[in-house]
Amino acid sequence: MAFSKLALLLTATATIGALSPVEARPLRVRPASDVPAVHTQAETAGWWRAFGDPVLDRIVATVLDQNLDLKAASARITQARAMARYARANMLPSANLSASAQRVSQSLESPMGAAGSALGLPRSFDLYQAGAEASWEIDVFGRLGRERHAALSDLDAATHDAASMRLSLAAEAATAYVDLRRLQASLAIAESQVANAEKAVELVRLKVDQGFVPARALDQALALRDEARAALPGLRAAVAADADRIDVLMGRNAGAARTELAGGVGELAAIPETIDPGAAIVPSDLMRRRPDVVAAERRMIAADDRVAVALGEYYPRISLGGLLGVVTLGVSKMFTGDSVQTAGGASLRWRLFDFSRVDSEVALARGRHAEALARYRGALVQATADVETALTGLGEARVALATRQQQVEALTAARDRINAAYRKGDVALLDVLEADQHVLSATQQLALARAQAAQASIFAVRALGGGFEQRDNDHG
Numbered sequence: 001m002a003f004s005k006l007a008l009l010l011t012a013t014a015t016i017g018a019l020s021p022v023e024a025r026p027l028r029v030r031p032a033s034d035v036p037a038v039h040t041q042a043e044t045a046g047w048w049r050a051f052g053d054p055v056l057d058r059i060v061a062t063v064l065d066q067n068l069d070l071k072a073a074s075a076r077i078t079q080a081r082a083m084a085r086y087a088r089a090n091m092l093p094s095a096n097l098s099a100s101a102q103r104v105s106q107s108l109e110s111p112m113g114a115a116g117s118a119l120g121l122p123r124s125f126d127l128y129q130a131g132a133e134a135s136w137e138i139d140v141f142g143r144l145g146r147e148r149h150a151a152l153s154d155l156d157a158a159t160h161d162a163a164s165m166r167l168s169l170a171a172e173a174a175t176a177y178v179d180l181r182r183l184q185a186s187l188a189i190a191e192s193q194v195a196n197a198e199k200a201v202e203l204v205r206l207k208v209d210q211g212f213v214p215a216r217a218l219d220q221a222l223a224l225r226d227e228a229r230a231a232l233p234g235l236r237a238a239v240a241a242d243a244d245r246i247d248v249l250m251g252r253n254a255g256a257a258r259t260e261l262a263g264g265v266g267e268l269a270a271i272p273e274t275i276d277p278g279a280a281i282v283p284s285d286l287m288r289r290r291p292d293v294v295a296a297e298r299r300m301i302a303a304d305d306r307v308a309v310a311l312g313e314y315y316p317r318i319s320l321g322g323l324l325g326v327v328t329l330g331v332s333k334m335f336t337g338d339s340v341q342t343a344g345g346a347s348l349r350w351r352l353f354d355f356s357r358v359d360s361e362v363a364l365a366r367g368r369h370a371e372a373l374a375r376y377r378g379a380l381v382q383a384t385a386d387v388e389t390a391l392t393g394l395g396e397a398r399v400a401l402a403t404r405q406q407q408v409e410a411l412t413a414a415r416d417r418i419n420a421a422y423r424k425g426d427v428a429l430l431d432v433l434e435a436d437q438h439v440l441s442a443t444q445q446l447a448l449a450r451a452q453a454a455q456a457s458i459f460a461v462r463a464l465g466g467g468f469e470q471r472d473n474d475h476g
Helices: 006-017 047-051 054-066 068-089 111-118 143-210 215-249 256-260 283-289 291-314 355-424 429-463
Strands: 039-041 094-105 124-138 317-328 340-349 470-472
Touching (some): 054 143, 068 143, 143 215, 291 355, 355 429
Antiparallel strands (some): 124 317, 317 340
């Protein structure tokens, strides 16, 4: 199989491409062009439309629009975007405007009040102040740049988490719908089996009354009828459960789908057929197509950046600051030259005697990076396993479906011959009913095989990353 060596290739790629924590040295911000573009799985590619079922299209569209878990994921993207903007703002100068007007009355018992009284200054006076303060931390060692890059990676991870959830929800909705149609068809077939068993009971009862067969034959016929009847309650409950499951995925109270999806039931053709999950892909394509793998990669990158941020605490922080304002005792003199005050300078903050705490922060950041790297490699391994399992299952499901179709065709042909023989008087009606039961039982298995093949193709689409389009995410 094309993916037989995929796990080895991806693990090697993860090992070679993994970012290692930087050593203790002055940090440099990565150029913006080095920041990986975000590739989200375009659910608008609409892989589920390949089933050609308008009802399924409507269900998936509603799920992707109204699912509550997806709304929570969207809120997490909003939070991550806000954090990215906050990290970007930290790299820019900050300024504050302030103004105040006060009526001051000095205590004559205070040093300033006593001195003012001795000099004949008034005890009470008005004080007006206005000004602007500005400060800017210069990112000499790249700490702020790596913080911003980590925040952008977190935003990418949140975006791909949402894409992964959209893919999972679409697949889950399609799987539930296929299962619902299969159960509805199985229920209709089971009801036909019950009706056929009822006819057989009446026919055997007539033969017992006429003395052609022993009484135990009627007992056997009744047992077969009751066995067919016993299957109905479980199938009805399963149909209701799948309909309720679809309601929950659509973000609404259970019950509505039971009525909405009741139309056109009982037909084998209502079960969606298997679809082609797409052409074979190479390992590097899988890494870009699987949103969960990309999200794990982004978290690993963010953790690497935070190691650099922690290492940056070994170096001083240098800031520039300035003040321009006015202070006056009267409004009329507020904008005169004598009332203006200015200040400017630079400051340095260095945790020179706090290196033990910095050591702990660095160790913590490196531990989190190791965890993120392990999770990334685990996501790669799981992705390859999913593809292997999905493609193998899809191939076997298609073989089983073809076999079941051949079985139904053969049994239907045999039943037609028995019907023709019955019309000629060569066989009894009981033989016809028995042939009908064989066809119904085989059709029941065909419905299951058809649903399993469709669900296997859904699993394959999900394993391969869903939609086949990509778009760049705008961080804003």
